Amino acid sequence: MDEPMELDADRERVLQAAAYEALWLREKASFKYFSDLRRSGATSDLKDLVSDGELYHSEKELSGYLSGEFGELVNIKLISDADYPNNLLDAVNPINLFYSIGDWQLCSCAKKVSIIGSRSVSFDGLQRAHRLTKILVENGFVVISGLARGVDSIAHEAAMHYGGRTIGVIGTPILDYYPKENWKLQNKVARNHLLISQVPALRYKSQDFKLNRHFFPERNATMSAIADATVIIEASDKSGTLTQAKHAIAQGRKLFILNSCFEKDGALWPWDLLKKGAVRVKSPSDILSYFS
Numbered sequence: 001m002d003e004p005m006e007l008d009a010d011r012e013r014v015l016q017a018a019a020y021e022a023l024w025l026r027e028k029a030s031f032k033y034f035s036d037l038r039r040s041g042a043t044s045d046l047k048d049l050v051s052d053g054e055l056y057h058s059e060k061e062l063s064g065y066l067s068g069e070f071g072e073l074v075n076i077k078l079i080s081d082a083d084y085p086n087n088l089l090d091a092v093n094p095i096n097l098f099y100s101i102g103d104w105q106l107c108s109c110a111k112k113v114s115i116i117g118s119r120s121v122s123f124d125g126l127q128r129a130h131r132l133t134k135i136l137v138e139n140g141f142v143v144i145s146g147l148a149r150g151v152d153s154i155a156h157e158a159a160m161h162y163g164g165r166t167i168g169v170i171g172t173p174i175l176d177y178y179p180k181e182n183w184k185l186q187n188k189v190a191r192n193h194l195l196i197s198q199v200p201a202l203r204y205k206s207q208d209f210k211l212n213r214h215f216f217p218e219r220n221a222t223m224s225a226i227a228d229a230t231v232i233i234e235a236s237d238k239s240g241t242l243t244q245a246k247h248a249i250a251q252g253r254k255l256f257i258l259n260s261c262f263e264k265d266g267a268l269w270p271w272d273l274l275k276k277g278a279v280r281v282k283s284p285s286d287i288l289s290y291f292s
Helices: 011-024 031-040 052-065 086-090 104-108 123-138 151-161 180-192 201-206 209-226 241-250 269-275 285-291
Strands: 075-078 097-102 112-116 142-145 165-170 194-197 229-232 254-258 279-281
Touching (some): 011 031, 123 142, 151 180, 209 241, 229 285
Parallel strands (some): 165 194
Antiparallel strands (some): 075 097
16 A cells, blocks of 8 residues: 655644544534534544544545645644644634645734625725725735635735735635636735635545535634734625624624725614624724724
8 A cells, every 4th residue: 555645744743634634524523623622621632533544544635635736835733833823712613723825924913904895896895995905005914815706806916916915714725716716816825925724625525515615604713813803895784704793703803894884775784793893984094093
């Protein structure tokens, strides 16, 4: 039997990732499951929770996945690492393991804002996202978003265009693309900035795409926790953007909502979030003054 391919990473890290992937192949696995394991103190070594056979199979499959383009650039980050972002511990279920490509130090920058909004954003919404991102970059902010269509894409693109730094937190495995047309943008973020994924590649590949949808709202919880604040550009009452808004409030993060959201006829969500502590933004200075 062939031995699993060695990766350009510390051996123990690779084995921890392989154990993480193996545990995710179990039916009961979830981010809460991993958090409960950690809180119970059952073990800090994921390898203790899987059989040698599971570990071998998972390592071999993971090695195969990471053997493609960009695979050699993937880093494995553990919750036990000294540079694990303290902000992430504010999430309901802090993530035990991340895959990343790029400059991990961006997670520890002093001012980080997540800019989010509708995938089917209006033209005015795109302009607002572009202008606000420009102002934030000029004031030294790292811009975080999820590499989705619409607001996410314009936030990443504008941040890079104006010489800023950006972090992409994706809801697919680290070497996958969604939407497919954003592959160039995602690769640019990975090469020059930071790309993060908490999604287990082997579980994602093994199940129907409909079951993988839950990884996206989980991604929003992480994106909110990494950031110091979240800004909503545009959303509907049923938008996935509101998932991150709820996490931001629960995590004690400042939540900003552009004034134009309040002016949209029939929109209920801005007013509901305002009652829970969100800030109505009539000018970028409303955001800047919070950080100053």
